[in-house]
Amino acid sequence: MNKIFYFMLLFISSCIASERLYLGTGDINGIYYQIGGEFCRLATNSNLNYRCAVVPSxxxxxxLSLLENNEINFxxxxxDWVYQAYQGIGPFKEKPMNELRAIFATHAEPFTLVVKANADINSVLDLKNKKIYxxxxxxxxxxxxxxxxxxVNLSLNxxxxxxxxxxxxxxxxxxxxAFAMVSGHPNKTLVETTKLCDIKFIAxxxxxxxKLMMGSPFYQKSQIPPRLYPGNIKPIPTFAVAAILVTSSSTNPDKVYALTKGMLDQQTNFNKQTFAYANLFRLNKHRVGKVIPIEQHPGAKKYFDETK
Structure with a gap:
C-alpha cells in the first residue's frame, strides 16, 4: 500500500511540475499538424518542465482567434495573415492584434498552381476563362x-x-x-494527385x-523543389509565404525561451519523413530577420542572440 501511495505521489508531482503548453496547428491530415507535432515532440523531450500539446484547427x-481568446499559448x-493581424489591415481592420509576437519561421510555403500535364496552360494568364479552385x-x-x-489584371470574373x-x-x-495551394513540399495532396493523373506546375x-514583392514584406521568392513528384525534374519559380510560430507579448519570456531552445537544439532529430520537410528552414539565419514581418518575442530573441 505504501508503494502504491508513493508512486501516486510521484505521478501527481510530475503532472504538477510539467506545465502543458498548447500549440495551434491545422487539419490533422495537414502539414501544420505534422510540423507542429514534430516541434512539440522535440520541445517536450528536451524540457521536463513543459509538455507541448498539439491542437488541431x-x-x-x-x-489567431484561439490565441487571442487565450485558448492556446502558441x-x-x-x-501574410500574421502581418495583417499585427498591422490591423484586411479582415483585422476593426480589431488589430498588436500584442502578436513572432518566435521563428518554421518553413516556406510556396504558392503552387497545379494543372494536368497535357493542359494547354503554361502561365498565370492562360488561366483566363478556365475552371479553377x-x-x-x-x-x-x-x-x-x-x-x-x-x-496580371485578372479578376475573379x-x-x-x-x-x-x-x-x-x-x-x-x-x-x-487547375487548383491552387499555399503549402510546403512534399505535400500529401499532390502525392495523391500524381497517383490519379500526370500533373505539372505553373511557373x-x-x-x-x-510586382508581388513590392510593398509585401510577407512574400519571398521561392521555388517548388525538383524531383519530389513524378515529372517534376526542374525547380519551378514561384513565391512563398512563411509559416510563423507566434505567441502573445504577454507570454512569459522564460517559457518562450525554453520552448524555442527545446525545439531548435534538437533539430537534427526532426523526422525527415514529415511532409513539407523539403521547405523546412534548417538554419537560424533563415528563421528570423526579414522572413518574420512583425516584432519578435524577447524570449525567442534571447535564444537567437545566443546562437549567432
Missing amino acids: SGSIEN AIVQS IGMPNSGTRQTAINLFSK DLKEVNVEYPSEALCKGAID IDKAILD
Missing part, C-alpha cells in the same frame, strides 16, 4: 491567389471559380482545369514576382 485564421500562422472563402490560399491575379471537396479528383476527372514569371 482549420488553420491560420482560427489559430500557433503556426501564415506570414483557389480554396475556401477566407482561406489564406484564396486571398493569396486573388492578390497574384490582380498583378475572368475565371470560372469552382468549389470542390477533393481538388485532386476534380482535376484528374476534368471538373476543374510564376519574374516580372510578376517583382
Whole structure:
C-alpha cells in the first residue's frame, strides 16, 4: 500500500511540475499538424518542465482567434495573415492584434498552381476563362491567389471559380482545369494527385514576382523543389509565404525561451519523413530577420542572440 501511495505521489508531482503548453496547428491530415507535432515532440523531450500539446484547427485564421481568446499559448500562422493581424489591415481592420509576437519561421510555403500535364496552360494568364479552385472563402490560399491575379489584371470574373471537396479528383476527372495551394513540399495532396493523373506546375514569371514583392514584406521568392513528384525534374519559380510560430507579448519570456531552445537544439532529430520537410528552414539565419514581418518575442530573441 505504501508503494502504491508513493508512486501516486510521484505521478501527481510530475503532472504538477510539467506545465502543458498548447500549440495551434491545422487539419490533422495537414502539414501544420505534422510540423507542429514534430516541434512539440522535440520541445517536450528536451524540457521536463513543459509538455507541448498539439491542437488541431482549420488553420491560420482560427489559430489567431484561439490565441487571442487565450485558448492556446502558441500557433503556426501564415506570414501574410500574421502581418495583417499585427498591422490591423484586411479582415483585422476593426480589431488589430498588436500584442502578436513572432518566435521563428518554421518553413516556406510556396504558392503552387497545379494543372494536368497535357493542359494547354503554361502561365498565370492562360488561366483566363478556365475552371479553377483557389480554396475556401477566407482561406489564406484564396486571398493569396486573388492578390497574384490582380498583378496580371485578372479578376475573379475572368475565371470560372469552382468549389470542390477533393481538388485532386476534380482535376484528374476534368471538373476543374487547375487548383491552387499555399503549402510546403512534399505535400500529401499532390502525392495523391500524381497517383490519379500526370500533373505539372505553373511557373510564376519574374516580372510578376517583382510586382508581388513590392510593398509585401510577407512574400519571398521561392521555388517548388525538383524531383519530389513524378515529372517534376526542374525547380519551378514561384513565391512563398512563411509559416510563423507566434505567441502573445504577454507570454512569459522564460517559457518562450525554453520552448524555442527545446525545439531548435534538437533539430537534427526532426523526422525527415514529415511532409513539407523539403521547405523546412534548417538554419537560424533563415528563421528570423526579414522572413518574420512583425516584432519578435524577447524570449525567442534571447535564444537567437545566443546562437549567432
